[in-house]
Amino acid sequence: MSLHLKDLSVQYGRHPVLTGLSPAPIPAGSVVGLLGANGAGKSTLLRALAGLQAASGDARLDGEPLLGRGQPDRVGYLPQSLPQGSPLLAYEAVLSTLRATRPDLSAASAEQRIEAVFDRLGLRDLALRKMAQLSGGQRQMIGLSQVLVRQPRLLLLDEPTSALDLRWQLAVLQTVRSLTAGRSCLALIAIHDINLAARFCDRLLILGNGGLLADATPTDALTPEVLARAYAVEARVEPCSAGFPVVLADRALPV
Numbered sequence: 001m002s003l004h005l006k007d008l009s010v011q012y013g014r015h016p017v018l019t020g021l022s023p024a025p026i027p028a029g030s031v032v033g034l035l036g037a038n039g040a041g042k043s044t045l046l047r048a049l050a051g052l053q054a055a056s057g058d059a060r061l062d063g064e065p066l067l068g069r070g071q072p073d074r075v076g077y078l079p080q081s082l083p084q085g086s087p088l089l090a091y092e093a094v095l096s097t098l099r100a101t102r103p104d105l106s107a108a109s110a111e112q113r114i115e116a117v118f119d120r121l122g123l124r125d126l127a128l129r130k131m132a133q134l135s136g137g138q139r140q141m142i143g144l145s146q147v148l149v150r151q152p153r154l155l156l157l158d159e160p161t162s163a164l165d166l167r168w169q170l171a172v173l174q175t176v177r178s179l180t181a182g183r184s185c186l187a188l189i190a191i192h193d194i195n196l197a198a199r200f201c202d203r204l205l206i207l208g209n210g211g212l213l214a215d216a217t218p219t220d221a222l223t224p225e226v227l228a229r230a231y232a233v234e235a236r237v238e239p240c241s242a243g244f245p246v247v248l249a250d251r252a253l254p255v
């Protein structure tokens with residue numbers, strides 16, 4: 001299983017956002033971080049792969065075309081916006097998204113799946129709370145549960161840790177890592193926390209100027225030159241004691 005993108009381009013009206021993206025094939029089990037400045041096109045790429053945004057070129061998951069078609073059973077997309085506060089209980093909110101894509105599952109298997117996801121993410125205490133009464137971070141965790149419970153082959157997560165405290169950020173990325181390894185699915189994660197991405201991703205795709213500024217392991221992708229081009233910052237990259245690259249951004253450069 002793998003994800004192949006070839007000459008992928010997206011434009012809004014006459015305004016091109018991404019032009020001719022052809023990253024190296026992404027094999028099963030990978031966790032790939034999608035980095036880049038605000039407006040670089042991270043959400044646009046994820047939406048295109050989720051079939052929610054018109055795109056040209058080719059994108060294939062296990063050889064099957066992805067573009068132009070929503071495939072919620074194979075592709076799990078977590079949008080950047082947090083789930084709405086609704087009168088539903090958290091458990092019901094997850095059940096309703098599972099039912100929408102897998103009406104064939106028995107009540108017992110649906111329950112089993114939801115419990116497994118809540119256990120994995122440590123969310124049991126939230127199950128019977130109303131969505132409207134959850135904090136932003138708690139709602140983000142339920143949003144992620146709604147995606148994971150469907151057990152998609154491809155996870156497209158748009159800033160899944162943006163509302164989370166430190167522990168939950170780690171818990172989410174650890175969970176995504178272990179799920180991708182265990183089920184041989186793969187994850188593409190748009191994320192602004194470069195050091196979190198460097199710690200958990202096998203590979204980084206860094207977007208800028210409508211294309212790829214880097215497509216490599218965190219150690220190879222994160223250089224002061226690439227960071228200057230991607231974010232217009234002066235930065236140092238130093239290895240931490242655990243061997244991961246750490247980015248220390250010193251100042252914003254004039255643009």
Ligand SMILES: Nc1ncnc2c1ncn2[C@@H]1O[C@H](COP(=O)(O)OP(=O)(O)OP(=O)(O)O)[C@@H](O)[C@H]1O
Binds near residue numbers: 037
């Ligand atoms: N619906 C739309 N119509 C027109 N232009 C859009 C639309 N959505 C996004 N854009 C533009 O496309 C570009 C890429 O936006 P996108 O949301 O993909 O960036 P991003 O990398 O996810 O940014 P951020 O880090 O701020 O979330 C931006 O210039 C944005 O203004």
